[in-house]
Amino acid sequence: MPPSGLAIIIGAGPNTGTGIARILSHPSHGNMAVALLARRQENLSSVQANLQKTSPGSVVETFPTTTAPATLSKTFSEIRQHPSFKDLKLKVAVFSVKHSSKKPFLTETHEEFMWSMEDYVGGAFAFSQEVIKRIFEENGEGGLEEGGGKKGTLIFTGTLGALRCSAEFAAYGASRASVRQLAQTLAREMSPKGIHVVHTIANGAIEDKNGEDQKIGKKMSADAVGKTYLWLAQQEPELWTHELDMRPAAEKF
Numbered sequence: 001m002p003p004s005g006l007a008i009i010i011g012a013g014p015n016t017g018t019g020i021a022r023i024l025s026h027p028s029h030g031n032m033a034v035a036l037l038a039r040r041q042e043n044l045s046s047v048q049a050n051l052q053k054t055s056p057g058s059v060v061e062t063f064p065t066t067t068a069p070a071t072l073s074k075t076f077s078e079i080r081q082h083p084s085f086k087d088l089k090l091k092v093a094v095f096s097v098k099h100s101s102k103k104p105f106l107t108e109t110h111e112e113f114m115w116s117m118e119d120y121v122g123g124a125f126a127f128s129q130e131v132i133k134r135i136f137e138e139n140g141e142g143g144l145e146e147g148g149g150k151k152g153t154l155i156f157t158g159t160l161g162a163l164r165c166s167a168e169f170a171a172y173g174a175s176r177a178s179v180r181q182l183a184q185t186l187a188r189e190m191s192p193k194g195i196h197v198v199h200t201i202a203n204g205a206i207e208d209k210n211g212e213d214q215k216i217g218k219k220m221s222a223d224a225v226g227k228t229y230l231w232l233a234q235q236e237p238e239l240w241t242h243e244l245d246m247r248p249a250a251e252k253f
Contacts, residue, residue: 003033003059004066005091008079010065010127012036015208016157017146018047018094019222025051025058028112030230033059033088039066050208053173059084067097076130084236087227089138089152092233093131095124095179096157116171121178128154128186134193143193144237151194153233156183160203180243187242196240198232203247217249 007024011017019038024030034051038044044062051060065075070188079085099120103112135152142148162180165173183199190197207213208222225246232241249253 001027001031003088004031005033006079006085006088007032007092007094008035008037008076008090008131009094009096010037010067010123011039011094011096011098012044012047012062013096013098014043014047014050014239016206017222018208018224019206019224019226020094020096020229021047021060021226022051022055023223023226024057024233025060027057027229030092032091032232033085034061035085036062037065037075038062039216040064045048045118061085065135067119067126069122069126069129072123072130076134080203081135090131092153092155092229093127094155094157094229095127096155097123099172099175101175102168103171104168106169113171113174115144116120116175117178120175124156124182126181128182130215132186132190132195134169136193139194141193146193148194150196150237153196153198153235154186154190155198155200155229155232156180158183158199158201160201162199164175184242191240194237196232196235198241198244200228200244200246203245203253204251205248214248217251220246220248 021034025034026034036044041064048060050061063073063075092104139151161173162176180199187197205219207219210221214221215218
């Protein structure tokens with residue numbers, strides 16, 4: 001069965017990104033062709049090798065990139081021209097970039113703080129622009145009231161730091177909260193135009209496993225996150241989830 005569409009995932013790491021990619025690409029689940037984006041080719045190759053075993057028959061290609069606007073623009077052009085994705089419309093885009101920064105406030109420099117904002121928040125901004133431009137190019141800009149229907153889904157993987165954070169996490173908290181606000185403004189602007197925008201809050205550890213820690217609710221499984229993201233992507237305009245708290249059952253909250 002040919003792929004039903006295209007999914008683009010930036011932040012394709014060995015846990016969360018792998019689980020999302022597995023479910024979206026698996027012929028028995030999302031059956032989408034997947035473009036995996038991350039900084040290092042060796043990490044991408046490892047994820048791709050995993051998916052070749054655990055999502056047999058799927059279409060998965062890798063693209064090393066940063067979150068810099070010029071680099072992302074080039075990467076999206078390469079995705080558009082890739083033969084594996086010929087004639088496929090972008091259905092799902094996931095911003096799942098790992099970001100962590102802890103430092104006593106008076107030892108953190110202005111340059112370090114602003115780098116965090118530029119790399120993470122600026123990256124989310126640039127990624128979103130590329131995604132939305134492509135969705136509109138493929139589907140037009142006609143809104144739901146004009147019969148345009150749902151055009152695609154954009155998901156940001158956030159953390160509890162977007163809502164509150166501990167001492168010594170100034171750059172981390174500011175960056176995570178900023179992307180949450182970016183998701184909100186995009187949802188308000190793009191929902192009437194047929195683009196579903198979601199911000200999830202991963203409250204707890206995620207592993208690409210289905211072992212004892214998952215059974216007792218100590219840690220989330222990456223596949224469970226992937227299934228949740230597929231469910232979000234399948235929602236129709238009569239009900240769209242915008243913000244979703246994800247946690248294992250035993251996680252305190």
